[in-house]
Each structure stands twice: as C-alpha cells, then as structure tokens.
Amino acid sequence: LHMGKTMKEDLTVVAKYINKLYPPEFNVFSIYAELYHNYFASQAKKNAESHLEDKDVYLLLSWVHNFYPKDMRKDHALAMELDKVKLGSLLPSSLSKELENKYLDSEEVTVKNSLSRCLDKEIQRWKEDKEPEKLNGHFQSELLGIFVIQSIYSSQKRAEDISKAVGEELSHRLLKELPAFLRSYRDAFEDFKEKSKKHSYYKPILIANINNCWNFR
Numbered sequence: 001l002h003m004g005k006t007m008k009e010d011l012t013v014v015a016k017y018i019n020k021l022y023p024p025e026f027n028v029f030s031i032y033a034e035l036y037h038n039y040f041a042s043q044a045k046k047n048a049e050s051h052l053e054d055k056d057v058y059l060l061l062s063w064v065h066n067f068y069p070k071d072m073r074k075d076h077a078l079a080m081e082l083d084k085v086k087l088g089s090l091l092p093s094s095l096s097k098e099l100e101n102k103y104l105d106s107e108e109v110t111v112k113n114s115l116s117r118c119l120d121k122e123i124q125r126w127k128e129d130k131e132p133e134k135l136n137g138h139f140q141s142e143l144l145g146i147f148v149i150q151s152i153y154s155s156q157k158r159a160e161d162i163s164k165a166v167g168e169e170l171s172h173r174l175l176k177e178l179p180a181f182l183r184s185y186r187d188a189f190e191d192f193k194e195k196s197k198k199h200s201y202y203k204p205i206l207i208a209n210i211n212n213c214w215n216f217r
Contacts, residue, residue: 007037010036058103058162103166118144139211148216193206
C-alpha cells in the first residue's frame with residue numbers, strides 16, 4: 001500500500017510539473033515510471049516467492065490483477081502518460097499463474113470443509129429434541145439452505161474480484177463440489193428418515209429439508 005501510494009503520488013507530480021521542464025526526447029516520465037515499476041515488480045516477485053498465507057496470496061493477486069493495472073495505472077492524471085510506457089504486469093505470468101493455482105486450491109478446500117462442517121451441524125440439529133426454525137412461516141433450515149449457498153456465492157465473488165478468469169476457474173471447481181455435498185446431504189437425510197421415525201419433530205424436520213430443495217435448485 002505504501003509503495004503503491006508513493007508511486008501514484010510521485011508519478012502524478014512528474015506528469016503535472018516535472019515532465020514539462022524537459023525536452024520531449026528526454027522521456028522523463030517514462031524513465032520515472034519504469035524505475036518505479038521495476039522496483040515495485042521486484043518487491044512483488046520477492047513476496048510471491050516467499051511463504052505466503054492464504055490471505056496474502058489473495059491480496060498479492062488483487063494487486064497484480066486489479067489495484068495496480070486499474071486503480072493506479074488508469075488514474076485520470078496518469079493513464080494517458082502510462083499508456084505510452086507499456087509497463088507490463090507486476091509479476092511474470094508463470095509466477096502469477098502459480099499463485100492463482102495456490103489460491104484456487106486453498107479456496108476449494110476451504111469451501112469443501114465449510115460445507116462439510118455445515119452438514120455436520122445440521123445432522124446434529126436433527127438429533128436434538130427441538131423444532132426446526134421457520135422462515136417466512138415455513139419450516140426451513142437457514143443454516144443449511146442459506147449458509148451453503150452464501151458460502152459458494154461469496155467464494156465465487158471473491159475470485160471474480162481478482163479476475164474474470166480466476167472466477168470462472170473457481171466456479172468450475174465448485175460446481176463439482178456442490179453435487180458431492182448434495183449427495184452427502186441426501187444420504188444423511190435418508191438415514192435420518194429411516195432411523196428417526198419416533199423423533200418428536202420428525203415431520204417438521206422432513207418438511208424443513210424438503211423446503212430446502214427449492215433453495216438448492
């Protein structure tokens with residue numbers, strides 16, 4: 001953040017005031033921009049090659065795909081000059097791709113584990129001597145029906161915020177995870193139906209789970 005702010009502010013000064021003090025053939029703005037970019041890129045590469053936590057991988061990819069090319073380089077005071085320089089990306093494409101795969105693998109596992117924990121909680125609720133929650137007057141599992149959908153949607157949205165390509169790849173992966181989760185859900189529900197017919201709230205629990213089907217569709 002400090003490097004980005006410094007680069008943006010300093011290049012704005014160069015574009016507005018310093019550039020016009022030199023003959024055009026000196027390419028003053030280009031020299032400044034390339035020096036700042038090369039330093040920024042070297043630091044990004046250094047960070048990318050070190051051990052990064054998942055949140056740091058996400059932040060670095062956000063800089064590579066969004067903050068740097070869009071928020072900084074498309075700034076109204078700099079865009080025209082920077083378009084002439086052709087600075088390129090903050091990271092080599094191979095390293096960027098490596099980080100993207102690391103992020104996608106991590107996010108896929110996170111969502112998968114989240115869905116599994118959610119189902120475990122739901123199964124535990126079925127075992128309690130407690131009536132299911134009502135949503136708009138109907139028995140429904142807010143935890144299962146809403147949490148699962150929100151988990152997948154928010155994960156897709158975060159990936160899309162990095163880039164369209166990353167968002168599409170994660171969507172493709174999660175579309176494999178959802179059917180696997182639904183199969184586990186179905187199996188657990190069938191097991192409950194067979195073994196828990198004497199449960200105090202057997203019928204309301206059945207209704208709640210049937211009502212969940214519409215949300216999942």
